[in-house]
Amino acid sequence: MEFFQPSSLREALELRADHPEAVPIAGGTDLMVELNFGRRRPGAILDISRLPELQRIGREGDRVVLGPGVPYARIIRELPDQVALVQAARTVGSPQIRNRGTVGGNLGTASPAGDALPALAVYDAEVVLASTSGSRRLSWRDFLVGPKRNALAPDELIVSVEWTAPRGPGSFSKVGTRNAMVIAIAGMGLQLDESSRSLRLAMGSVGPTILRAPEAETFGAGVLDEAGAWSNPGAAVSATALARFGELAAAAARPIDDVRGTAAYRRHACAVLARRALAWALDDRRLRAA
Amino acid sequence: MLVRLNVNGEWREAEAWPGASLLSMLRDDLGLWGSKNGCEQGECGSCSVWFDRELVCACLVLAAQADGRHVETVESLAAAGSLHPVQRAFLDAGAVQCGFCTPGLEVAVADLLQRDPDPTEETIREALSGNLCRCTGYQKILDAVHLAADRMEQGTP
Ligand SMILES: Cc1cc2nc3c(=O)[nH]c(=O)nc-3n(C[C@H](O)[C@H](O)[C@H](O)COP(=O)(O)OP(=O)(O)OC[C@H]3O[C@@H](n4cnc5c(N)ncnc54)[C@H](O)[C@@H]3O)c2cc1C
Ligand code: FES
Ligand code: FES
Numbered sequence: 325m326e327f328f329q330p331s332s333l334r335e336a337l338e339l340r341a342d343h344p345e346a347v348p349i350a351g352g353t354d355l356m357v358e359l360n361f362g363r364r365r366p367g368a369i370l371d372i373s374r375l376p377e378l379q380r381i382g383r384e385g386d387r388v389v390l391g392p393g394v395p396y397a398r399i400i401r402e403l404p405d406q407v408a409l410v411q412a413a414r415t416v417g418s419p420q421i422r423n424r425g426t427v428g429g430n431l432g433t434a435s436p437a438g439d440a441l442p443a444l445a446v447y448d449a450e451v452v453l454a455s456t457s458g459s460r461r462l463s464w465r466d467f468l469v470g471p472k473r474n475a476l477a478p479d480e481l482i483v484s485v486e487w488t489a490p491r492g493p494g495s496f497s498k499v500g501t502r503n504a505m506v507i508a509i510a511g512m513g514l515q516l517d518e519s520s521r522s523l524r525l526a527m528g529s530v531g532p533t534i535l536r537a538p539e540a541e542t543f544g545a546g547v548l549d550e551a552g553a554w555s556n557p558g559a560a561v562s563a564t565a566l567a568r569f570g571e572l573a574a575a576a577a578r579p580i581d582d583v584r585g586t587a588a589y590r591r592h593a594c595a596v597l598a599r600r601a602l603a604w605a606l607d608d609r610r611l612r613a614a
Numbered sequence: 615m616l617v618r619l620n621v622n623g624e625w626r627e628a629e630a631w632p633g634a635s636l637l638s639m640l641r642d643d644l645g646l647w648g649s650k651n652g653c654e655q656g657e658c659g660s661c662s663v664w665f666d667r668e669l670v671c672a673c674l675v676l677a678a679q680a681d682g683r684h685v686e687t688v689e690s691l692a693a694a695g696s697l698h699p700v701q702r703a704f705l706d707a708g709a710v711q712c713g714f715c716t717p718g719l720e721v722a723v724a725d726l727l728q729r730d731p732d733p734t735e736e737t738i739r740e741a742l743s744g745n746l747c748r749c750t751g752y753q754k755i756l757d758a759v760h761l762a763a764d765r766m767e768q769g770t771p
Binding site for chain 2: 325326327329349351352353356357359360361365368369371373397417418419420421423424503504505
């Protein structure tokens with residue numbers, strides 16, 4: 325096994341082009357488990373944890389730019405206004421895991437249970453990939469092509485994750501058997517966008533990859549419209565409408581039975597999580613307006 | 615490959631397989647057995663160390679990634695030959711049974727108290743969520759954290 329430790333992105337991309345068998349390692353919280361248990365024996369490892377180019381984090385105008393190598397602990401500290409992502413980051417593993425694990429690694433692994441992914445989906449985030457021959461920009465949807473499968477080519481690295489900073493409340497919640505250190509049985513991201521008077525809902529662990537719930541989104545935005553709640557955050561939204569929103573979310577799920585939970589339980593969890601997420605967002609807007 | 619790193623203030627080096635973890639280097643090559651190997655998958659926290667001052671699971675860091683870096687292990691806690699207040703509190707509170715989780719927990723607790731000398735119960739539970747103990751039921755560990763926090767605040771050992 326060979327080991328490469330480039331100190332610049334350029335050098336890393338050249339190594340990637342010359343050694344397509346080399347597996348990148350960032351925080352190592354997914355890859356090390358596979359190495360420790362002998363589930364994977366790559367011909368070479370490419371350490372990308374020292375590339376300053378992958379450590380960017382912050383705003384560029386109305387865009388949020390997140391380097392794939394930034395660990396969750398820094399996201400929590402440095403992007404406090406990106407609430408859905410911060411809440412997702414806070415649920416990842418334990419302090420030890422959050423000090424190392426990265427969004428680049430979450431995208432690289434592309435598990436349907438990756439907690440950062442529903443947040444990226446409600447931001448309609450773009451994933452920027454680069455190789456020695458240039459770069460390309462994919463929507464999160466085109467990047468996450470299936471369970472544990474993504475659109476990364478063997479000579480590419482994820483170099484940035486970017487989205488337009490939303491104006492409006494957002495959240496991430498998940499159901500699991502414990503409060504910490506748990507792989508989600510169902511995960512839910514919600515983002516309200518005051519500018520376009522729309523909302524976006526994304527679900528994890530309930531399908532082959534992250535799923536948006538377009539019918540719930542249209543219905544939810546319509547409910548706020550009818551109640552006049554977009555302009556008047558104090559306007560009441562009925563419990564029936566919230567429940568219907570949850571049902572539509574559950575209907576968009578494509579869950580399976582597995583060791584963590586049954587499909588029926590997952591569907592139920594989606595309905596509850598979506599309903600609560602919208603109720604929280606409405607409360608949030610009321611409090612802000614008051 | 616040769617990996618050279620600063621462990622507990624001293625530069626050390628060892629020949630490591632490129633796929634080896636920092637934990638295996640510490641234990642097998644450098645003779646530092648304080649960090650325990652409980653799961654090798656980041657679940658139990660018994661291998662907790664500081665890696666460039668951040669609390670991490672040594673089993674999830676590649677030894678090669680630690681080249682040129684600073685690592686502090688549980689062995690650094692009692693450096694001056696006397697126990698660290700966290701270690702003393704674990705003994706006094708009866709927070710040690712089989713002791714397998716203890717080194718990792720003590721590092722995690724010391725890390726917490728460095729950042730938050732007077733943590734709430736909720737903060738403690740959150741900070742220790744990556745450390746498993748199969749013996750104590752955790753209550754005595756929580757007692758030990760409070761005891762250590764009180765003593766460190768008062769400057770008593
Ligand atoms: C105990 C434990 C608990 C966990 N809990 C959670 C949890 O609650 N929620 C959750 O979502 N995940 C969890 N995980 C999984 C893991 O922590 C996350 O998926 C994390 O985001 C992985 O990031 P990393 O930097 O450590 O990835 P790495 O292990 O370094 O890499 C993972 C994959 O991504 C690739 N990769 C990384 N960066 C790039 C890049 N820039 N370009 C191209 N490819 C790249 C690597 O080649 C590798 O295939 C947990 C893991 C452990 C061990
Ligand atoms: S041995 Fe590292 S977390 Fe269990
Ligand atoms: S004392 Fe035995 S595992 Fe904690």
